[in-house]
Amino acid sequence: MSQLFKISEKDCVNCFACVRICPVDAIEVHTDKDFCKIVANRCIGCGNCLNICPFNAISYRSSKQEVKDLIADGGKIAAIVAPSVSGEFIDIKDYRKFVQMIKSLGFTYVCEVTFGVDLVAREYKKLFEDFKGKYFLSSVCPVVVSLVEKFYPELINNLVPVVSPMVATAKVMHKEYGDDTKVVYIGPCIASKDEAKRHTDEGKVDAVLTFTELRELFDEFDIKESKYEYSEFDSPIGYKGSILPIANGLLQIADVSEDLLTGDVITAEGQADIMDAMNEFKNHAETICRHFNLFFCEGCLMGPGTSRGGEKYLRRTMVVNYANKRLKSFNQKSFDESIQKHSSHHLTYSFTADDQRIVPPSQRTVREVLKMINKELMGSKPGCAACGFPSCQDFAVAVASGLAHPDMCLSFSISNRREYIETLKKTNEKLAATEKALHHSEKTAKAEQEAARDASETITTMMKKLPSSLVIVDKKLKIIHSNQSFIDLLGDDAIEINEIVPGLVGADLKTLLPYKVYTLFSQVLINNEDLRNKDIHYKDALLNISVFTIKKNGVVGAVIRDMYAPEVRKEEVVKRIAEAIDINLAMVQKIGFLLGEGAAETEHMLNSIIDTYKEG
Ligand code: SF4
Ligand code: SF4
Known part of the structure; x- marks a missing residue:
């Protein structure tokens, strides 16, 4: 059997x-979940x-399919209709049409629960009149029964030990139409669905439909009053039982005095009244000295299985009008015969405690909760009740037991929200400042990036335009950059590689140049001392190499000039002649004692020029 109510x-x-x-605090709140959950064991329906x-x-658990299946199974099936039906179906003008509408769903018999109410009321009368010192709580309402079983188990023996009118009527049906007759109760109460499951004997009710579900079935099968002829309820017909939906109707049916001065029974209806009544009965039964007639809803007129938005006093009027109408055709003789026929039913029932009270959390935990919600000074004094609990202490107990959430406290939630808004405001301000700074740095970074790109482009262009070969390598002698002159100098292989890897980036210098050349790079990398104008023969050329440090022990660069290249050679001749002239002019000035040395230097220089021209 699935849970009665679900979220x-x-x-x-x-x-x-x-x-x-x-x-009864049957709904759990989980801080880590976005939804609540009904604790089935604690729910009283x-x-x-x-x-x-909203x-x-x-x-709630629907029974429509269950009823359709019961009908489809074939066999006799009786619908027993609660007396509050007249308050619910105020849109149906004649109850006799209503009987035929239900029959058209496939029911064999349609009976009123009224007769069952009359039987039960007789038991109440006997019990109240045969007073033996014990005060009773009525057990007609299944929600009240569940409330006592689960939350006032110490009062379990104070429940009137009699079945409900629904179960009494089921017993009547089985006797009247045979044990094989299936019984479906149609009423205003959802809790009856669970109550029905308790009885497996002749009081068995096979399914319970709420009035709302009955309306849905009418809609589903397009059943309308205008389509049907009159039909009377099947027997047995009740007497005053049709006023049960009005809270003190039971007493009137049972002919029990309600006189304020002499009466022995107090009636309470509606959640707030019932909770007060239960507590007062528990604490002061000996002083109050009255039986309690209890209906958890506002009578059965406003049960949760009725249509939403119903008006209590309109429904009450409809119930009274209907009862009067039925009483006009009341047949005492036939009623007495029915009572006689069904007087042997065993209507007593004993209820069983099912204690669901929570072990209260420790005082320390409750104090901690009160501190958290800033209500330490309130304690058990009556609170604002916005949380649904009478005092902050009660609320703290529920929070500590996991049945309530601190946010349900309005003032705590408002102050939390205020703090949250304040924090949010500050965070937003910080965020705006950070955003501004970020924007600024982004702008600066962009400008720097552009400047770097320009510089890089300028350097690259300059390097390309340089007639000399230029190469930059890292500490592993891998090329970081090289220009076209350098690639041309290396020859065809290097030119081909350049087509795939522009600038020979990443190529190993050791595979491209002979040992005597690349070793110069290694020396500079190790010593960090630049090498200037080193002349080395390479292939058919005479290379003039200068290696210099770019990053100590990390990056070196080299300018390589092919001394046989015409433009270099011309430039070199001019340079070296200029050097010779300079030296000779200086020599002339020191001619007396330095003539011999100057002449030797001049000779060496001029020889070198002659060699250069010869080799070219
Ligand atoms: S917490 Fe609100 S939305 Fe969720 S089930 Fe309860 S009443 Fe409905
Ligand atoms: S049906 Fe009643 S007892 Fe059950 S969870 Fe809902 S409010 Fe609580």
């Missing part, structure tokens, strides 16, 4: 409206949460 994880928005209204949820996230 849809998809639709729940954690507004806590249901948590606040649940009279009142349906308060169903009606309060997002229609709560639903």
Whole structure:
């Protein structure tokens, strides 16, 4: 059997409206989840949460398919209709049409629960009149029964030990139409769906449809009053049982005095009243000295299985009008015969405690919660009740037990929100400042990047235009950069490689130049001392090489000139003649004692020029 009420994880928005209204704290709140959850064992089936949820996230176990299956199975099937039907179906003008509408769904018999109410009321009368010192709580309402079983287990023996009118009517049906008759209860109460599962004997109810579900079935099968002829309810017909939906109707049916001065029974209806009544009965039964007639809803008129938006006093009027109408055709003789026929039913029932009270958390934990929500000074004094709990202490106990969320405290939530907004504001301001700084650095970085790109382009262009060969290598002698003159100098292989890897980037200098050349690079890398104008023969050329440090022990560059290249040779001749002239002019000045040395230097220089021309 699935859970009676469920919350849809998809639709729940954690507004806590249901948590606040649940009279027994049966709805759990998880800080790490976006939805609430009904704890089936604690739920008493009142349906308060169903009606309060603004997002229609709560639903109850539907029995429509179960009923359709029962009908499809064939065999006799009786619909037993609760007396509050007249308050629900105010749109149906004649109840006899209503009987035929239900029959058209496939029911064999359509009976009123009224007769069952009359049987139960007789038991109440006997019990109240045969007073033996014990005060009772009525057990007609299944939600009240569940409330006592789960949350007032010490009062379990105070429940009137009699079955509900639904179960009494089921017993009547089985006797009247045979044990093989299936029984479907149609009423205003959702909790009856679970109540029905308790009985497996002649009081067995096979399924329970709410009035809302019955309406849905009418719609599904396009069943309308105008399509049907009159049909009377099947027997047995009840007496005053049709006023049960009005809270003190039971007493009137049982003919038990409600006189304020002499009466022995107090009636309470509606959640708030019931919770007060239960607590007062528990604490002061000996002083109050009255039986309690209890209906968790506002009578059965406003049960959670009725259509939403129903008006209580309009429904009450409809119930009274219907009861009067039925009483006009009341047949005492036939009623007495029915009572006689069904007087042997075993209507007593014993209830079993199912204690669901929570072991209270430690005082220390409760104090911590009170401190967190800034309510240490409130304690058990009555609070604002916006959280749904009578005092901050009660609320703190629920929070500590995982049944409530601190955010349900309005003042805590407001102050939290204020703090949150303040923090958010500060964070936003910081964010704006950071954004501005970021924007500025981005701009600077962009300008620097552009400048670097320009510089790089300029250097690259300059390097390309240089007639001399230029190469830059890292400490592993891998080329970082080289210009076209250098590539041309190396020959065809290097020119081909350059087509694939422009600038020979990454190529190993050791594979491109002979040892005597690349070793110059290694020397400079190790010693960090530049080498100037080193002449080396390479292939058919005479190379003039200068190697210099760019980054100590990391990067070196070299300018290589092919001394046989015409433009270099001319330039070199001019340079070297100029040097010779300079030296000779100086020599002339020192002619007396330095003539011999100057002449030797001049001779060496002029010889070198002659060699250069010869080799070219
Ligand atoms: S049906 Fe009633 S008891 Fe059950 S969870 Fe909803 S409000 Fe609580
Ligand atoms: S009332 Fe309950 S089930 Fe509905 S949205 Fe709010 S928290 Fe969720």
